[in-house]
Amino acid sequence: MKNRPIYPFTAIVGQEKMKLALMLNVVNPGLSGVLIRGEKGTAKSTAVRALADILPEISVFADDPYQLDPVEELESYHAICKLIAGTRREILPEVVTRKVRVVELPVGATEDRVVGTLDLEHALKAGEKRIEPGILAQAHRNILYVDEVNLLDDHVVDVLLDSAAMGVNTIEREGVSFSHPARFTLVGTMNPEEGELRPQLLDRFGLCVNIEGIQTAEERVAIMERRAAFDLDPEGFAQRWREESRALADQLLTARSLYPKVEIQRELLFEIATTCLEVGVDGHRGDIIMLKTAKTLAALDGRDTVTSTDISTSAELVLPHRVRRQPLMEIADNVQALRERALSGK
Amino acid sequence: MKPVYPLAAIVGQDTFKQALLLAAVNPGVGGLLVRGEKGTAKSTMVRALAGLLPPMEVVEGCVNNCSPEADEARCPECSRRYPQLQTTTRAVPLVDLPLNATEDRVSGGIDFPRTLREGRVMVSPGLLARAHRGLLYIDEVNLLDDHIVDLILDAAASGENRIEREGISYRHPSRCILVGTMNPEEGELRPQLLDRFGLCLEVAGSDDPESRVELMVRREDFDQDPCRFAAQFQAEGERLAEQIIQGRKRLPRVRISKALRGFIGELCREKNVAGHRADLVMEQAARALAALAGKNEVSVEHITQVAPLVLLHRMRDAEPPPPPPPPEPPQAEDENDSEQEEQEEHQEEQQQPEENPESMEAPPPQQSGEEEQAQESPQPEEQSQEEKGDEGTSPTGRDEQVFEIGTTFRVKSLTAAKDRVVRRGSGRRSRSRISQKQGRYVKSTLQDTGDFALDATLRAAAPYQQQRKRAGDQQLAVQLRPQDIRSKVREKRIGNFLLFVVDASGSMGARGRMAASKGAVMSLLLDAYQKRDKVSMITFRRNEATVNLPPTTSVDMAGRLLSEMPVGGRTPLSAGLAKSHEQVRNYLIKNPTAQPIVLFITDGKCNVALGERKPVEESLHLAQALSRDQRIRSIVVDTEEAGLVTFGLAQRLAGAMEAQYFKIDDLKAEALVNIVRGQQQ
Structure with a gap:
C-alpha cells in the first residue's frame, strides 16, 4: 500500500489553472487555500494528492502529534506538554524533517474526529485526562484536503471556519478545554x-478555480495513454517523470525564498484596489489575497517585481468566488466580464 | 508567540x-x-x-478571576477563604x-x-x-x-x-x-x-x-515580519492603552446634567425603542466618551456621537429587526426599500411597515381567455381535450410569462412536530433528538451511544460502592463497572426537508400575483437557507407536474429556478399532488427518520384532472390520501387575492389535507403585530 507511487503532478495533462493555483499555495501558504x-x-x-510529490520539507519533533515548529512554536509545545503530562518537558525530543503532508478530511467525519476529543476509556480507568488529537492537529502546517x-x-464547516480564521483549534467540550495551533492550507x-x-x-x-473536462481530442488521448501507462507500471511511470518533478520542486523552493524580496509598484497596488472596488467584493480580504497572489506569481516566475499581467492573472484566481454578494446569488464565472460590466455601467 | x-x-x-x-x-x-x-x-x-x-488584580489561584476588592462578588471558593486572599495580577x-x-x-x-x-x-x-x-x-x-x-x-x-x-x-x-x-x-x-x-x-x-x-x-508587511511590524506601532499602542487607563480613572468623576438626561430620554423615545436599556446604555456610553476625551462633564456632542451606536439595533417601526436584504432587488423594489427606511427614520407610526404585495409594481396581468375562464369558473370541466392539446404544441406561446420575484420578507417559524426519533444533522429548524455529541443534554439512557454521561453513571454506581470497594483494588475513589455506564440523550435543532409545490398555471399570473407568490417562495427559501434545510421543488402547469429540483441543500439552485420559472397554461393540481406524494415517499425511503414539510403554493383552482373525475373533486380526494401519512406535514399557502368573489378552494384543499393554511401575508413574521394593530385602529 505504502509502496505504490502516486500519479506524478507533472504528468497531469492540461488543467493549468488548477495546477497553478496549487503551486502558488505551496510557494506561499499565506494564500489560505484553493477551492476547485x-x-x-x-x-x-x-492533482491534490500528487502535490505530495513536490512539497517542501518541514522540521518537527519526532512523534509530536501536533507537529509544532521546533523553533517558533516551542512555547506552545511546552504548554501542551504541561497540559497533557502535567510537567514541563526538560529534554526535548529529537528534531526530524519530513515532507509536508496532504491530510484528508472525509465528508462523513464527525466533529470529535475533526477537533479531537477526550479519551474516555483512559479517563475512567486511570482517572486522568488524555486528549486524542483530531484531524485539525494532523493538518497543522500541512495541507488539509476536503x-x-x-x-x-x-x-464541521463551522469548526473548520473557526480554525482557519484563527490558526488555532480550540476544544471546549466534554470537560476538555484545550487549544493547539492549527494553521493549514x-x-x-x-x-x-x-x-x-x-x-x-x-x-x-x-x-x-473553475475547471471542466478537456475538449481537445489530442489531450484526451494523452490523458488516457498516461493513465493506462501508470496503471500498468506505476513505478516505472513515476520514474520517468521523476526528473520533471524534481525540477518543479526546485522551482517552488526557489520561489519560496524569492517571495520576500518581490517588490510591487504603487500604481499596481492601486490597480488591485480599483479592480476589487469595481467588481464589488465584500471587505478587504480580496485585496490582500490578490496582492499576495500577484507577488507569488512573480516569484514563481523567477522575477522580483510584479507586473500588470500578474495582477490580471491573480484577479482571475482570487475574485470569482468573492463577487458573490448574497446567499442566493450565482457565482460569477468570468471576472473579466463582470469588470467590463462595472466599467460600462459608469 | x-x-x-x-x-x-x-x-x-x-x-x-x-x-x-x-x-x-x-x-x-x-x-x-x-x-x-x-x-x-x-x-x-x-x-x-x-x-x-x-x-487586573485577581485572587491568586482563582480560576474565576475573582477580584480581591472587599465589595465585589466572589466565587464560593474565594468567599470561604476571605479575607485571607493573596493578590496577583493577570x-x-x-x-x-x-x-x-x-x-x-x-x-x-x-x-x-x-x-x-x-x-x-x-x-x-x-x-x-x-x-x-x-x-x-x-x-x-x-x-x-x-x-x-x-x-x-x-x-x-x-x-x-x-x-x-x-x-x-x-x-x-x-x-x-x-x-x-x-x-x-x-x-x-x-x-x-x-x-x-x-x-x-x-x-x-x-x-x-x-x-x-x-x-x-x-497586512503584507505584518505577514512577512510580525514582530518588526508590531514594534513599529508599539508607541501608538501604548498611547491608546494609556488613554484607556486614564479614561477608566476619570470615569467615576464624569457628571451628566439633568437637561442632558432629558435629551437622552427624548432621543430614545423618538426612536421608539423598547424598554429603558437604551437610555441607560446611552448615558454610560456618553460618560465613557467624555472620560476618554478628558472631560469631566458630558456634552451634547458626546451624546450625539454615541447615539447611533446605541440606537442602531433598537429603533423600530413596530417592526422586528430588519429582515435580510432581498437577494436580487429589482428596481421597483429598491425604491420601496429606501422609502421604507426613510419611514423608519421619520418614525411615521401610522404608516404600515410592510408594503402590500399587490401594491408594488408588477408586470401587467396577462390577458388570455384560458386564464379568465379559470378565474370565472372554478370547475371548468367542460374544457375539451383538444384545447389542452393546443396548448401543449405552443411551448413558447404568448400565454407564457416569466415574472420577477416580488418583495421578500421574514417568514414566521414553521417547524415539524417533535418526536422521540434520534436523528443526525445540523441546521436550525425543528427540535429533535440527536445522535451527535451536540446540543442540549436532556436526559441519560442505558443505551451506549458513545456520549458518556458521568453524572448518571455515578448515580448508577453509587449504591454498590461499599460492596465493590471490598472486592476492587483500583486506586480510584469510585468503582465503576460496565453496567453503570450511561449515555447522554441530546436535543437540538436540525434542518428539515422542504418540498415546494408551486402552481405555475395561468391563473397565478393574474394581477402580479405571481410576483407576490414568487416573493413568498423566495422568502421561504431564504429562511430555508438560514435554517440549513434541504429543499426540492415541483411545479405544475399545463397537463403535468415536473420535479424541477430533486432534493438538495442547494437553496441557490432553487432560487435560480424560481426566478426563471415561467407561468402559463392550465392547472393540473391533481398531478401536482400526486407528484409531491411520490417525491416525499421516495425521500422517506432513503431517509426514514426525516420529517418532510410540503408547501403548496397555489390558489387551489384546478381544471385538469388525472382521471375521469372532476378536477376539484379529484384534487380533494388526493389531498385526503396525502393526509394519511402521519410523517408528512403539509402547509397550503393560498395565493388567491382577497376580493369580492373568492372561491376559497385552497382553504378546502388545506382542510382535506389536514394542512396548515396561510395567506401570503400570514406567513410574515410580523403578521401578528399587524393584525393586532389593525384591530386597534
Whole structure:
C-alpha cells in the first residue's frame, strides 16, 4: 500500500489553472487555500494528492502529534506538554524533517474526529485526562484536503471556519478545554451541481478555480495513454517523470525564498484596489489575497517585481468566488466580464 | 508567540475603534455587536483590543478571576477563604466562545478525572468563569445554538452564572464585556440577545482606493515580519492603552446634567425603542466618551456621537429587526426599500411597515381567455381535450410569462412536530433528538451511544460502592463497572426537508400575483437557507407536474429556478399532488427518520384532472390520501387575492389535507403585530 507511487503532478495533462493555483499555495501558504470547482473526473483529487510529490520539507519533533515548529512554536509545545503530562518537558525530543503532508478530511467525519476529543476509556480507568488529537492537529502546517467540501456537515464547516480564521483549534467540550495551533492550507473540491458553499466559507478560500473536462481530442488521448501507462507500471511511470518533478520542486523552493524580496509598484497596488472596488467584493480580504497572489506569481516566475499581467492573472484566481454578494446569488464565472460590466455601467 | 496585529495599525474603521474603546473604558455599556461583511478586520480588532487593556488584580489561584476588592462578588471558593486572599495580577482574558462549545463547557460542568479520584462531584469551570472581568468574544454569534445563547443571556443579565445541572449546584460571579460579530446574511439574532449588546455598529469595507492600498501594504508587511511590524506601532499602542487607563480613572468623576438626561430620554423615545436599556446604555456610553476625551462633564456632542451606536439595533417601526436584504432587488423594489427606511427614520407610526404585495409594481396581468375562464369558473370541466392539446404544441406561446420575484420578507417559524426519533444533522429548524455529541443534554439512557454521561453513571454506581470497594483494588475513589455506564440523550435543532409545490398555471399570473407568490417562495427559501434545510421543488402547469429540483441543500439552485420559472397554461393540481406524494415517499425511503414539510403554493383552482373525475373533486380526494401519512406535514399557502368573489378552494384543499393554511401575508413574521394593530385602529 505504502509502496505504490502516486500519479506524478507533472504528468497531469492540461488543467493549468488548477495546477497553478496549487503551486502558488505551496510557494506561499499565506494564500489560505484553493477551492476547485468542477465536474466529476477532472483530475481534481489526483492533482491534490500528487502535490505530495513536490512539497517542501518541514522540521518537527519526532512523534509530536501536533507537529509544532521546533523553533517558533516551542512555547506552545511546552504548554501542551504541561497540559497533557502535567510537567514541563526538560529534554526535548529529537528534531526530524519530513515532507509536508496532504491530510484528508472525509465528508462523513464527525466533529470529535475533526477537533479531537477526550479519551474516555483512559479517563475512567486511570482517572486522568488524555486528549486524542483530531484531524485539525494532523493538518497543522500541512495541507488539509476536503473532497466535496460542499457536502460537509454544517457544524464541521463551522469548526473548520473557526480554525482557519484563527490558526488555532480550540476544544471546549466534554470537560476538555484545550487549544493547539492549527494553521493549514485548505484545499477543497466541489461539484457545484450538488449545491453551493456558504459565502463565509467561500471567502476563506484564497483562490478559486473553475475547471471542466478537456475538449481537445489530442489531450484526451494523452490523458488516457498516461493513465493506462501508470496503471500498468506505476513505478516505472513515476520514474520517468521523476526528473520533471524534481525540477518543479526546485522551482517552488526557489520561489519560496524569492517571495520576500518581490517588490510591487504603487500604481499596481492601486490597480488591485480599483479592480476589487469595481467588481464589488465584500471587505478587504480580496485585496490582500490578490496582492499576495500577484507577488507569488512573480516569484514563481523567477522575477522580483510584479507586473500588470500578474495582477490580471491573480484577479482571475482570487475574485470569482468573492463577487458573490448574497446567499442566493450565482457565482460569477468570468471576472473579466463582470469588470467590463462595472466599467460600462459608469 | 506570534504577536497580534496592532489596533493602532488598522486602517479606517474609526467608529469601530471608538466603540471598542468605549466598551473597554466603561463595562457599563454592556458589550458590542459588530454586524458586517466578511473580511473587515472584525476579529483582528477585538483581539488587538485585549492586548491593550491594563492587567487586573485577581485572587491568586482563582480560576474565576475573582477580584480581591472587599465589595465585589466572589466565587464560593474565594468567599470561604476571605479575607485571607493573596493578590496577583493577570492580563485581561479574551475568551473565545467556539460555535461548537457544549453547554457544560460554557457554564461549567463535572470535572471527570477529579470526580473519579475524589469520589465527590467536582466542578470544572466553564468559559463564563474564565471570561469574568474580561472579554467574551463570540464570532458569528448568530450561528450559536439557542440553548448556549440562553446561558450567556442569563449570566449577562444577572452578573452571575448559576449551574444547576448534572448533580451540580454552583454559582459564581460572571461579568464580562460581550463582543459579538455577525454577518446578517446568515440569519438574524434573537431580539433578546440583540438588546443585550449595549452598542451595535455596521462595518463595511472602505471605498477609497488609497486606504485600500495602505491596508494591503500593512497586512503584507505584518505577514512577512510580525514582530518588526508590531514594534513599529508599539508607541501608538501604548498611547491608546494609556488613554484607556486614564479614561477608566476619570470615569467615576464624569457628571451628566439633568437637561442632558432629558435629551437622552427624548432621543430614545423618538426612536421608539423598547424598554429603558437604551437610555441607560446611552448615558454610560456618553460618560465613557467624555472620560476618554478628558472631560469631566458630558456634552451634547458626546451624546450625539454615541447615539447611533446605541440606537442602531433598537429603533423600530413596530417592526422586528430588519429582515435580510432581498437577494436580487429589482428596481421597483429598491425604491420601496429606501422609502421604507426613510419611514423608519421619520418614525411615521401610522404608516404600515410592510408594503402590500399587490401594491408594488408588477408586470401587467396577462390577458388570455384560458386564464379568465379559470378565474370565472372554478370547475371548468367542460374544457375539451383538444384545447389542452393546443396548448401543449405552443411551448413558447404568448400565454407564457416569466415574472420577477416580488418583495421578500421574514417568514414566521414553521417547524415539524417533535418526536422521540434520534436523528443526525445540523441546521436550525425543528427540535429533535440527536445522535451527535451536540446540543442540549436532556436526559441519560442505558443505551451506549458513545456520549458518556458521568453524572448518571455515578448515580448508577453509587449504591454498590461499599460492596465493590471490598472486592476492587483500583486506586480510584469510585468503582465503576460496565453496567453503570450511561449515555447522554441530546436535543437540538436540525434542518428539515422542504418540498415546494408551486402552481405555475395561468391563473397565478393574474394581477402580479405571481410576483407576490414568487416573493413568498423566495422568502421561504431564504429562511430555508438560514435554517440549513434541504429543499426540492415541483411545479405544475399545463397537463403535468415536473420535479424541477430533486432534493438538495442547494437553496441557490432553487432560487435560480424560481426566478426563471415561467407561468402559463392550465392547472393540473391533481398531478401536482400526486407528484409531491411520490417525491416525499421516495425521500422517506432513503431517509426514514426525516420529517418532510410540503408547501403548496397555489390558489387551489384546478381544471385538469388525472382521471375521469372532476378536477376539484379529484384534487380533494388526493389531498385526503396525502393526509394519511402521519410523517408528512403539509402547509397550503393560498395565493388567491382577497376580493369580492373568492372561491376559497385552497382553504378546502388545506382542510382535506389536514394542512396548515396561510395567506401570503400570514406567513410574515410580523403578521401578528399587524393584525393586532389593525384591530386597534
